Amino acid sequence: MPELPEVETVCRGLRSHVLGKRIARYHQFREDLRWPLPFGIKDKVEGSIIEELNRRGKFLLFKLSSDYIFIMHLGMSGRILVTELSRKENESKHPNEMGSFFKIKSTEPHDHVVIDFCDQTRITYNDPRRFGAIDIVDLDMINQHKWLSKLGPEPLGNSFSPEVLQLSLKNKRSCIKTALIDQSILSGLGNIYVCEALWAARISPFRPCYKIDGLEFQYLTESVIKVLKKAIQAGGSSLRDFKKVGGGLGYFQNCFNVYSKDGCKCKRERCNSRIQREIQSGRSTFFCPKCQL
């Protein structure tokens, strides 16, 4: 589901709800999401304060006062919900996995992890498809973590430039779309924003990387940055189940030029072609066959 703009939207929205707060309870309703939830996580998070919340690629990083980083990935369908527990809800007691009792409200389907803060705020991780993931790692090992260590540059960070992109792609035989979706080349792009950025840069998703020239890498870099910034401003894209923290919808889906627009007229001025959909390495690619070359 969420690509960089959606994760950034969640990250920004969550900060005001969690920063500086102490975690009273960690509870999980199953042993695994995409992978097993880490052993001992409960003891590492309970009692600690969330000091920072940041995003790296599509990962959310919660820095805890216990000197751990709590890492979360939303997969395709993951969501974080915030609830303020009323006194009434707080009084209902349910058994936890240890056989003792503490306060857990009845949950929605696919609520997998619940974190309660001392001030009665609760965040709930909900993920129907369970492609998401959670881990916890020592603060000083964060850069060695297998999910993070191979990530390419942040597209909205200082280490991203046309030159950097060209350097990592100039010898690749694969198509530019496949390369841009590869998190080790650039972190945070997914199917939507790659399609949108390639349309904006007028580059065909099927073009082999090594055939792209310096000027095009410049257009492409600018397009990626522009599309992502615009999407973040719009609060991300709400397709199916993406909702911002607090339940609001993003509205970047109203700004799509190609994604899911097959059969529609190309929005570029004086281009009268229609957007096509094709399967590219197993996933839908949307593009204009006339103005993307």
Add this chain to the structure above:
DNA sequence: CGTACGACCTGCCCGC
């Protein structure tokens, strides 16, 4: 090594 593809899950939407 780089690249391509199936697998992992559930839900929804469409056509018959």
Add this chain to the structure above:
DNA sequence: TGCGGGCAGGTCGTAC
């Protein structure tokens, strides 16, 4: 109304 097939924002392991 019901069911089967195709589709979905991601990533990894495997096979070339």
